Amino acid sequence: MSEQRFEGYRGLRVERDGYVLRVTISNPRSELNAIDEHLHEELGRLFAELKTERDARVVLLRSEGRVFSAGGDFSWFEKLRADGTALETLRHDAKQLIWDLLDIEVPIVVALHGHTMGLAATIALMCDWVVMAEDALIGDPHVRIGVAAGDGGAAIWPLILGPLRAKQYLLTGNTIGAAEAERIGLVNEMVTLDRFEARVEEVVSQLGEQAPLAVRYTKISVNKLIKESLNIAFDTSLALELVTIRSDDQGEAMAAKAERRAPKFAGR
Numbered sequence: 486m487s488e489q490r491f492e493g494y495r496g497l498r499v500e501r502d503g504y505v506l507r508v509t510i511s512n513p514r515s516e517l518n519a520i521d522e523h524l525h526e527e528l529g530r531l532f533a534e535l536k537t538e539r540d541a542r543v544v545l546l547r548s549e550g551r552v553f554s555a556g557g558d559f560s561w562f563e564k565l566r567a568d569g570t571a572l573e574t575l576r577h578d579a580k581q582l583i584w585d586l587l588d589i590e591v592p593i594v595v596a597l598h599g600h601t602m603g604l605a606a607t608i609a610l611m612c613d614w615v616v617m618a619e620d621a622l623i624g625d626p627h628v629r630i631g632v633a634a635g636d637g638g639a640a641i642w643p644l645i646l647g648p649l650r651a652k653q654y655l656l657t658g659n660t661i662g663a664a665e666a667e668r669i670g671l672v673n674e675m676v677t678l679d680r681f682e683a684r685v686e687e688v689v690s691q692l693g694e695q696a697p698l699a700v701r702y703t704k705i706s707v708n709k710l711i712k713e714s715l716n717i718a719f720d721t722s723l724a725l726e727l728v729t730i731r732s733d734d735q736g737e738a739m740a741a742k743a744e745r746r747a748p749k750f751a752g753r
Contacts, residue, residue, distance in 0.1 A: 496524040506541035510548035517555035532585035547596040556603025590701040615672040626658035631734035635726025
C-alpha cells in the first residue's frame with residue numbers, strides 16, 4: 486500500500502511497523518503538544534486517512550515530549566474570537582474530525598503520559614484501549630476558560646461514567662489522576678512508569694494477534710453506541726462551545742491568564 490496517504494505532516498509522525506501503525510504527536514510549535522489550528526487540521530486529515538487503512542491491524546497513538554497534549558492552544562482562541570469565518574471552519578472540521586475518528590475500523594491503543602486535556606482527552610476516550618502512566622493526569626477544563634465542553638466531551642464522558650459523575654468533572658474542569666481514572670473506569674488501566682512502555686506494547690500485540698476482521702467488525706458495532714450518544718449531544722454542545730468562545734467570559738479568562746490572576750466571570 487502506498488505511504489503517500491501519511492505524508493506531509495509536521496505535527497504528527499506516522500510509521501509502519503509490521504502490522505502496527507505508530508502515530509506520534511509532536512507539535513513543533515508547542516512543547517506541550519497544544520492543539521492549534523495546524524495540528525487540528527492534521528489530526529482531521531489523519532483520521533480521514535485511517536478510515537481507509539487496510540494493512541495495519543492496530544494503531545498506536547502516543548506523543549513525544551513531557552505531556553500527551555495540553556489541549557486547545559489559547560492563542561488560537563484569540564483568532565477564533567475575532568473571525569467568524571474561522572469559527573465556521575472550526576465547526577465543520579471539528580465535527581468531521583470526531584466522526585472520522587469513530588469510523589476508523591482498525592483498533593486504536595492510546596498511551597497517555599503527562600497531561601491529557603480538553604480535545605486531546607476526548608480523542609483518547611473515543612479510541613479503543615487507553616493505557617495511562619501512573620503519574621499522568623486527564624481532564625476537560627473547557628469551563629475554566631469560559632467555554633462549553635463542545636468537542637465531543639459532553640457526549641463521551643457521560644457515556645463512560647454516567648451523567649452524574651461526568652458532570653462532576655465537566656462542570657468543574659477538575660483533572661483526574663491515573664489511579665482515580667482507572668478506578669472509575671475512565672481509562673482501561675494505570676501502569677507504573679517502569680512498566681509503561683512494555684505494557685503498551687503488550688496491549689498492541691494482544692490486539693494485533695486477534696482475527697482482524699472479527700476485531701474490526703466488533704469495533705464497528707460498539708462504536709454505533711458512541712455515535713448514538715453523539716447524535717444526541719454533539720451538535721448542540723459544539724454550537725454552544727462556539728457561542729461561548731466569543732463570550733465576554735471567555736475574553737475574561739484569556740485576560741486573566743495573561744495577567745496571572747483569577748478570572749471574574751459575569752455570565753455574559
